[in-house]
Amino acid sequence: MAPTSKDGPSRYIEAHKDPQGPGDARPTALQIIQDNGLLGRLTDKTFLVTGGTDGLGKETVRQLVKTGARVFFSARSPEKAEQVRNEILAEGTAGGDLERSRLEWVKIDNASLQSVREGIEDFLQRSDSLNVLIANVGIALTPHAVTVDGFEKQFAVNHLAHFLMFQLLQPLMLKSSKPDFHSRYVAVSSSAHMLSSVQIGNYNQDTKATERVDPLCSFTEDTYNPAVAYGQSKTANIWMANQIERQYGSEGLHGLSTHPGVIFTAGWAGFDEKAAAGLAQLFESDAVKASVKNVEQGAATQVMAAVDKELEGKGGLYLDDAHVADPLLEEQPFSFTGYKPWAYDPEGEVKLWRDSLAMVGLPDSSSHA
Template sequence: MAMVSKIPFQLTGRYAERNKWENLNGPGDSRVTGMKIIEDKGLVGAMSDKVVLITGVSSGMGPATVRALASTGATIFATARNLDKAKEALGSLLDTGRVHLLFMDQTDLSSVRACAEDFRRRSSKLNIVINNAGVMNTPEQRTKDGFELQLATNHLSHFLLFHLLRDLLLASTEPGFHSRVVNVSSSGHRYGPVRFDNLNLDGIYDGWAAYGQSKAANIYMANQIERLFGARGLHGYSLSPGSFFSPNLQKYSQEGIETAKGDQRMMKYFGSFEQACATSVFGAVSAELEGKGGLYLEGASVAGPVPPDGDVIEYGYGEWAFDREKEEKLWEVSRQMVGVE
């Protein structure tokens, strides 16, 4: 007999029903894929005038995100640290003339700056940025810039990239399609808050706490983008893609993966890469989000707060996900850390 959650359902929108417990059955179940969203919205070949930038495309849900958005006819710039691996992952998409690879090492802010310059040489337009790249639960490390690895990779690199390309996003916004920044966060943002008094977690490092902090930062950044630029036609969204198996992302979390495989409830929540990318695609193109940012998305739907009795995989955002004072504080601290005005 299937277990049905008694927790109030936290998702709203066209695809919300598919995410209910009684409809879940693991990868390839009835949950929507990124490609299906493009088809449902009649966007196949319909966005040839749009330019999209996606980070982290060499593995995981990155290639699936590119494939779905490439079907719209948009011009896509995709970043990776390992270009050979990215070329293999994207395959024939690179032969279309509309998908272009850019090198970016997100552990090195000078590489982020070089990537932004490369992009600007190639395009004067930018409608959508999907900040997809990330690392998870890594051993304690510092980047060459002196920052904790997960905060630097998952948040600071994307924060800097946004600032370096912000003018293009603002200039490219249109009355019928406002520019969008889509930050791939995680339900893992609920693992821990942003530690403003010790962002590097010096002396108290824990891989999951660092991951949670970086993913909370993704949400704060999106919310602050909305607050600062929403009225000018530039909107910020954050999201959880849900659970999926990714050897590269989860290489430091094998014990947890083995535990998940033994948990029936958890396994039903896991999806395929094509399903995982659906929420990013939804955030990037959905007309129902037009002009409305500062939202946390999950299951290709708008999510509400996780209930107090929700478990680690329950839908919804955590208690510290929306906090104006902390969002504004992180924005200013991040500006100082990456050296932008």
């Protein structure tokens, strides 16, 4: 049976029924931590957030340090990473000064699998535990580009890099899991998964995508469609979290995926012009304009997935607006809430997992898959 909002925390559902724009009554990431009574209470836990220098990632890091946990974040630029680290350290925590050792960064460029390997090796040399990995890095609706490894860039940055990270970190996450705090993998996905399912065997869009593509993507007849590429990568995020739950949930390692909501961050500047024009209609209604969140509110759902006590021991769930999302019918139009049926596809999830192992150069030796 498809998960619904009845399968998780419900205390914030009412606050989302009548949105009034950024800064309204909808919860922030800090409120999630406060409501869980976690300020200064996770001193024995370790988090790794990918992409911690901007937007949702930076806000997630900023609030997680207030739990007292040791927080790592990834960044491409050492200069920017150190700047953000010093900024957050200067702010301190609710309890006072923040120890410098509580906030660290690792250099990772998600567009390079070698960079991922080097960054995770650095992390493993510096930390003997990892309780939560938040896969936050993402690019959206970008013009066609191929990474140094030969993969379409949105698929590589949003999915493959995080897939490789998880494979390298999974033993430590299993080791770090405790009966009262299971390890969690949190995939920051998007309602954009509704634009396209995963194009099995056509990940690079070498031919025109046809597998469950939303009519909104008809703005171009080109073989490469930036909206399909983005939608595919976001569905892949959900599928990966689902497969993690299937493979490791019984061992105390859970996979969850999230949609932050509509937030205008720096990532919007890189949109493909044709895609931006073709999808502009999605943002024109008064209802959508009222649903826009600020960054503090946008980070709430992924922080909830990472620490909420009502989600302890649970996985295979897709969350939006700080609760488990409700299913939509395949024929329903695109929506910024809910999820399409293809978000849960056990057969596709297994195929993607095995293909991803091959793409990142790892053997398919898992007895789970």
